Amino acid sequence: MDLQVYPTICGDCIQILQNDAVMNELIGKQQIGLCLIDPPYANMMSKKKTGADAYIHGDVATPFTNEAADLGNMERSEFLETLKKSVELMLAYMKTEGYVVVFIKDLQPHKKETNLLHSEVVNKLNEIPKLYYKGMKIWADESAKIYPYGYPFSFVANQVHQYILVFRKEKR
Numbered sequence: 001m002d003l004q005v006y007p008t009i010c011g012d013c014i015q016i017l018q019n020d021a022v023m024n025e026l027i028g029k030q031q032i033g034l035c036l037i038d039p040p041y042a043n044m045m046s047k048k049k050t051g052a053d054a055y056i057h058g059d060v061a062t063p064f065t066n067e068a069a070d071l072g073n074m075e076r077s078e079f080l081e082t083l084k085k086s087v088e089l090m091l092a093y094m095k096t097e098g099y100v101v102v103f104i105k106d107l108q109p110h111k112k113e114t115n116l117l118h119s120e121v122v123n124k125l126n127e128i129p130k131l132y133y134k135g136m137k138i139w140a141d142e143s144a145k146i147y148p149y150g151y152p153f154s155f156v157a158n159q160v161h162q163y164i165l166v167f168r169k170e171k172r
């Protein structure tokens with residue numbers, strides 16, 4: 001297959017997308033047809049582990065980085081707003097009828113918080129003008145380890161799936 005080799009760049013996506021010179025160097029006059037985003041699942045990794053997770057993995061937090069700009073170190077509302085901002089900035093470089101695909105996982109419910117993160121991401125990104133949620137695929141991660149979380153005290157679901165959310169940029 002004759003695939004073109006593209007350069008990669010490492011840094012805060014907001015800063016990169018706001019830097020015209022860097023974006024010009026990366027893509028020139030080309031428009032993006034598909035943007036695939038695999039963000040941290042809000043601040044799941046930067047929280048100290050509790051319960052069965054702490055028993056299995058140790059009660060330490062495992063953030064991706066210690067940077068404030070790391071989406072994985074943000075509280076939920078800031079995470080959602082920053083993710084939205086990054087997609088809005090990216091959309092300027094994107095083809096009409098191009099697709100934005102987001103990998104995301106739900107968090108465990110807590111008290112009255114349902115923590116259906118995939119649904120919050122759908123609603124937040126759907127606020128962006130010209131971007132429309134089109135549906136999802138479920139990725140059943142067969143490598144995910146299953147534990148008897150909660151047993152024998154209460155039901156705690158294992159999450160062996162992730163959501164692949166599909167959005168499309170349209171004319172208006």
Ligand SMILES: C[S@@+](CC[C@H](N)C(=O)[O-])C[C@H]1O[C@@H](n2cnc3c(N)ncnc32)[C@H](O)[C@@H]1O
Nearest residue numbers: 011012013014038039040064065069070071072
């Ligand atoms: C779930 S991991 C994705 C891993 C990736 N799919 C891979 O296979 O290597 C989330 C990644 O998002 C990165 N990240 C977090 N905040 C970011 C930001 N503001 N800009 C760019 N990347 C960010 C984290 O450092 C982490 O590498």
